[in-house]
Amino acid sequence: MSLDRRALIVSGLAIAASPAVARAKPLPPVPGEMVLGSAKAPVQFVVYASASCPHCAHWWTTELPGVRKAFIDTGKVRLVFREFLTPPEEFAAAAFILARRIPGKYFDVLTTIFQKQEAIYQSEQLFEGLEAIGKQYGLTETQFKAALSDTAALKAVNDRFFKAINEDNIEVTPTFFVNGAPITGEANLAALSKAFAAAAKG
Numbered sequence: 001m002s003l004d005r006r007a008l009i010v011s012g013l014a015i016a017a018s019p020a021v022a023r024a025k026p027l028p029p030v031p032g033e034m035v036l037g038s039a040k041a042p043v044q045f046v047v048y049a050s051a052s053c054p055h056c057a058h059w060w061t062t063e064l065p066g067v068r069k070a071f072i073d074t075g076k077v078r079l080v081f082r083e084f085l086t087p088p089e090e091f092a093a094a095a096f097i098l099a100r101r102i103p104g105k106y107f108d109v110l111t112t113i114f115q116k117q118e119a120i121y122q123s124e125q126l127f128e129g130l131e132a133i134g135k136q137y138g139l140t141e142t143q144f145k146a147a148l149s150d151t152a153a154l155k156a157v158n159d160r161f162f163k164a165i166n167e168d169n170i171e172v173t174p175t176f177f178v179n180g181a182p183i184t185g186e187a188n189l190a191a192l193s194k195a196f197a198a199a200a201k202g
Helices: 054-062 064-072 089-101 106-123 126-136 141-148 151-166 189-201
Strands: 034-036 043-049 077-083 175-178
Touching: 034 106, 043 054, 043 064, 043 189, 054 064, 054 106, 064 077, 064 189, 077 151, 089 106, 089 126, 089 141, 089 151, 106 126, 126 141, 175 189
Parallel strands: 043 077
Antiparallel strands: 034 077, 043 175
């Protein structure tokens, strides 16, 4: 498929990020974040991740299912997802735009992208791989092209990315916060279970 990749050039990526700052209070909501779980959950689990990041894909497909079953689906934890862009930035931006294009299926589409990320990279057909996922969720080729040519959607992705860098001081993905406190080291089910328990106690 022929696609004008100029519509997906993410400008300003040379901006230097400041060192990460530890926090000890709940993170305020930001425009464009996506939420999974009950709004009444006592614990807020913020995840910064990139659709093009292999480490994010690994965590999302191996650790998140257990976390979701034990904590998110049971109303104990609310996951707040914030988009970040890593190389290839054009792929990450396109993936997030695609996920938002399918009504009510953002996390389903994102999960599929993470599941198929390695195969898409191996094929070296990045946008074609995303188009196939779009078709899986009911988008036609015309609708897919329209989504990736949406300058307003691209600007929104860039705005969220620059906020993450310049205001939230995010440098790498995935990055995690539990009720505002950064998680360092492994973010597996055992480690997160302890962090969630501590956060629930205040």
